[in-house]
Amino acid sequence: MRVGVKLLLVAAAVAAAGVLIGLYVSKLTTLQGSASYTVPVKQVNGKPVVDLTLETVAAVGPKLSPNPDWVSYLVQNQQGVWEHRTVWKLPANATIHVTIYNFDSASGLRNPYLARPEGIDGNRITINGKPSDGINPNDASHTFAIPAYHLIVALPGVADNAKNQCGYAPCSLSMAHETVRFTFHTGAPGHFRWQCFVPCAAGWVYGWGGPMQTIGYMDGFIDVT
Amino acid sequence: MSAVPTAASPAGAQPTNHGRRVFVAWIVLSVIATPLVAIFLGPILPPGNGSEQAHGQVIDNTVLTATITPVICLLVVFFAYTLTQFRAAPGAALADGPPLRNHAGIQVWWVVLTTATVLFLAGFGTFELLQNGSGGGQGPSPVAVPSGVRQNQMLQVQVIGQQWNWTYRYPSYGGVETQQLFLPEHTWVALNVTSLDVIHSFWAYKLGVKADANPGVDNIAYLQTRGPLSFDIRCAELCGLWHGYMYQTGHVVSQSQFASWIKQQQQLDKPVARYLPKYQRFYYPDPQRRAG
Secondary structure (H helix, E strand, O other), X not given: OOHHHHHHHXXXXXXXXXXXXHHHHHHHHOOOOOOOEXXXXXXXXXXXXXXXXXXXXXXXXXXXXXXXXXXXXXXXXXXXXXXXXXXXXXXXXXXXXXXXXXOOEOOOOOXXXXXXXXXXXXXXXXXXXXXXXXXXXXXXXXXXXXHHHOEEEEEEOEOOOOOOOOOOOOOOOXXXXXXXXXXXXXXXXXXXXXXXXXXXXXXXXXXXXXXXXXXXXXXEEEEEO | OOOOOOOOOOOOOOOOOHXXXXXXXXXXXXXXXXXXXXXXXXXXXXXOOOEHHHHHHHHHHHHHHHHHHHXXXXXXXXXXXXXXXXXXXXXXOOOOOOOOOOOHHHHHHHHHHHHHHHHHHHHHHHHHHHHHHHHEOOOOOOOOOOOOOOHHHOEEEEEEEEOOEEEEEEHHHOOEEEOOOEEEOOOEEEEEEEEOOOOEEEEEHHHOEEEEEOEOOOEEEEEEEOOOEEEEEEEOOOOOOOHHHOEEEEEEEOHHHHHHHXXXXXXXXXXXXXXXXXXXXXXXXXXXXXXX
């Protein structure tokens, strides 16, 4: 085979590999299976207010993900249906009322300091209706954190011996869960990541593989527009 | 580059001394360019003057840049001279050049000058590093400890990396932990950098500080703040999915602002204070229940 032909083949192979890598990366960055969800906005006294309702589940289930055993956040749409999306569009300079139903048990925080709520109204959350300014870090199941907002909320886990625990998502409110509510405020438009800080990926080294290293499960973005 | 007759030197005429021409041009250009680089380019070199260490790095970068300026000048002069003087006229017949001959003098000077330059830079860099570490992490037993200040006079700040955020503990304020880094102005600070999981790297560019955050290691870096400023903090070690988002903004503030801020943080920490581990040089978090 002539040298020119060989060079051409090598160049074509390199170009093909580049295209394949590009496609793979673009698929990752477009958050496969996690297209953004635009949270409905209402106006209260002329200011935008949003109710963001989430649930955290120990296993996302085969209907919502190709990784049915992975822990995940879900968002509730206007019809009350739970969707597997972790990119949420929120209005700028708005009040965000968050409700999180946690159906998972505790794993414990790696850094106990993160058990303290911060970056939310009054730095207080309510757990099943009762105000709280911090939980036992060992009882933490997950966190909802937006580092750019210095926002951290630790979610207490369902007791290990609780009855009627949810197996696969979507989980019904009739099943064992903890309800956490809090309010925060968005500022200027931007693209901000959120994540869980509890090493909650069961079966992975130090609980930090799989769903903790894949966008669309225990992390995502808020698109503030 | 010895004197050789060229096509432009007709027989009998004095041959052009290209070597001397290049040497003179190089000296003239270097004498002009080196001070200009040191005076005008030096002060705007990175990383700026956000701290005494950063300022020291600017001086180091200025010395390095000024030192290599004559080298660059030589390359530029040689390149330009060659392009202009040894250019074949359009349509001229191809002719072989004069044979290359050994020149012991040039070789000796070349070895002497380059060796001296490299040894000077190595010595200068080592001297600068030994002053106070130049803002770099020195491990758990620093050898380049700042002179003129005792360890117990420094503000100790523990920098804790974890996937994917930084938190900070202030042992002289009851071990209070915070999400943001605040430092008082004109203060010696000992940063004790560690990690709870994988290897990170604490990089405060404007302060001239960079130190790896390793689990189970207390990596110490020294810093002397200057006036108030805000600075970016980044992770400089690829540490997983959100490595690129592991950044924050830190602040150097006045002494009174710092006192007020740290008091506020102590109040905020009260709800979880009883759960925080006693301040240690590093931490080994227990294996998690599910992950193991």
